[in-house]
Amino acid sequence: MFCGTLGAVMVQTPRPVFARALGMLRWVLFPPRPDLDAVAWRVAGWAQVVRKDGLLALEARIGTAGDPFVKRGLQMLADGFDAAKLRDALESELAGYDERLRVAARVWEGAGGYAPTIGILGAVLGLIQVMEHLNDPARLGPGIAVAFVATVYGVGLANLLFLPISNKLKGLVREQVLEREMLIDGLAGIADGEHPRVIEARLRAWRE
Numbered sequence: 001m002f003c004g005t006l007g008a009v010m011v012q013t014p015r016p017v018f019a020r021a022l023g024m025l026r027w028v029l030f031p032p033r034p035d036l037d038a039v040a041w042r043v044a045g046w047a048q049v050v051r052k053d054g055l056l057a058l059e060a061r062i063g064t065a066g067d068p069f070v071k072r073g074l075q076m077l078a079d080g081f082d083a084a085k086l087r088d089a090l091e092s093e094l095a096g097y098d099e100r101l102r103v104a105a106r107v108w109e110g111a112g113g114y115a116p117t118i119g120i121l122g123a124v125l126g127l128i129q130v131m132e133h134l135n136d137p138a139r140l141g142p143g144i145a146v147a148f149v150a151t152v153y154g155v156g157l158a159n160l161l162f163l164p165i166s167n168k169l170k171g172l173v174r175e176q177v178l179e180r181e182m183l184i185d186g187l188a189g190i191a192d193g194e195h196p197r198v199i200e201a202r203l204r205a206w207r208e
Contacts, residue, residue, distance in 0.1 A: 002157065004121075008114040013107055020100065021107035024169055031172050034179035040203035043186030046074070047196035055080060069093065069180060073187045083191040090184045098177045105169035112162035119154015126150060182206045 010018055049057050058078045065071045072093070076086045130144055182203055189199040 020104040044200035083188040101173040108166035112158040115158040119151040122150025
């Protein structure tokens with residue numbers, strides 16, 4: 001049942017997308033939790049550096065930023081991108097990131113759609129075997145019961161495993177995107193020359 005469902009999903013899903021969907025399974029047990037307070041604090045710190053030493057001072061911070069998205073944003077600031085161009089570039093990159101993760105999360109939604117169908121197929125095949133023993137009534141009841149177990153497994157896998165996984169991953173993707181949207185807002189504020197306290201106050205409002 002499980003293997004049949006995954007096989008059907010693999011047929012319709014490009015290999016890189018399926019591999020990404022498998023990799024995201026760890027999020028179900030160990031979800032990445034963005035720290036929005038930490039983001040506000042970091043961006044405010046960058047704004048203080050720029051206010052004191054200028055945009056070029058951010059180049060020293062680029063190497064310590066672990067996230068490539070953050071590195072690109074800081075590099076754009078150091079290179080003198082204005083707020084509009086910086087926002088456009090990072091939002092375009094974020095849109096692609098969002099779509100890639102959402103497509104991977106929908107792989108498990110697809111599995112939730114296939115599992116009941118695979119279960120019904122298993123039940124039908126079981127009933128076909130039962131039909132071979134119509135001349136033996138003692139075997140009909142147990143045979144029919146076993147045949148419908150496949151349907152129970154299919155519906156159970158869909159509603160208790162695959163669909164909940166998909167919905168949880170979609171929620172976690174939204175949190176990841178929110179963190180990056182917040183970061184873009186802060187970097188654009190730095191590019192506009194806003195006061196660090198104004199930037200920090202606005203970013204902290206994202207938590208509400």
